[in-house]
Amino acid sequence: MLHSDLAKAKTLGVDLRALRKARGLTLSDLAQMLGRSVGWVSQVERDKSEPSISDLRAIAKCLDVPVSILFGQQSAPAQEQGYVVRAHARRAMGPGEEGLTEELLSPDLTDDFEMVHSTFQPHSVMQSQAKRPTQEVGYIISGKLDLLIGDQEFTVGPGDSFRIRGETYRWMNPYDDAAVAIWVIAPPVY
Numbered sequence: 027m028l029h030s031d032l033a034k035a036k037t038l039g040v041d042l043r044a045l046r047k048a049r050g051l052t053l054s055d056l057a058q059m060l061g062r063s064v065g066w067v068s069q070v071e072r073d074k075s076e077p078s079i080s081d082l083r084a085i086a087k088c089l090d091v092p093v094s095i096l097f098g099q100q101s102a103p104a105q106e107q108g109y110v111v112r113a114h115a116r117r118a119m120g121p122g123e124e125g126l127t128e129e130l131l132s133p134d135l136t137d138d139f140e141m142v143h144s145t146f147q148p149h150s151v152m153q154s155q156a157k158r159p160t161q162e163v164g165y166i167i168s169g170k171l172d173l174l175i176g177d178q179e180f181t182v183g184p185g186d187s188f189r190i191r192g193e194t195y196r197w198m199n200p201y202d203d204a205a206v207a208i209w210v211i212a213p214p215v216y
Contacts, residue, residue: 038096039073044135045089046071048213059088095119095130095216108133116143119216125150125199130216131208139212146171146199146207155194162190162211169205172198 046056053071057064060081069075070085077085086093095117102115116129125147132140146169155174170183174196182188199205 037073039071041096041135042085042089043071044214045091045216048135048215049089051089056085056088060084091216092119124152126152126197128216132214135214135216137214139210140214140216142209142211142216144207144209146197146205148199148202148204151198151200152196155196157192157194158215159192160190160211160213160215161192162209164188164190164210165208167206167208169199169203170201171205171207172200174198 046053051059053064053067057067060067066075070077070081082096083093086096102110102112106112111131111133116131119128119130119142127145127147129143130140131143144164164182165187166182166184168184170181173180173182173188174194175188175190176193176195180188
């Protein structure tokens with residue numbers, strides 16, 4: 027991405043376009059799912075039209091992302107936009123269910139990957155297995171986490187890393203301390 031494009035990269039429209047494309051949806055597909063015109067969706071993606079809260083909820087549902095990822099476009103000094111995400115300016119991701127809190131570390135969702143800071147609360151568990159069309163690598167900063175990847179079980183701790191390539195997975199933190207991990211996910215899914 028060129029530096030002149032970076033100021034545009036922090037916009038809601040750019041993130042929506044990246045999420046739509048990551049799911050293999052055309053403008054027409056998303057417009058049909060939303061019951062809106064292709065022109066309206068295009069205008070939203072080009073930041074020419076501002077969607078309502080109800081529109082954002084519908085878009086999030088269609089893209090299978092938490093609506094919170096569509097909010098909180100933190101402003102940064104011009105020289106940092108597209109380059110730096112300050113700790114206080116991270117975007118919260120997901121509803122925080124099951125004891126998992128996630129924050130977006132990437133400046134936006136326009137790259138081929140996203141980086142996520144995840145905190146797994148003590149005695150928390152992912153209730154059901156998930157499978158995403160992604161490649162993911164996680165790195166444990168602190169605490170321990172039990173993982174089920176496919177039919178393999180692992181316990182990972184500080185300094186350990188792991189990879190998930192489109193397989194079913196599930197996590198559990200049966201321990202007394204929170205586990206903190208950094209994830210790199212390609213393509214972006216949030």
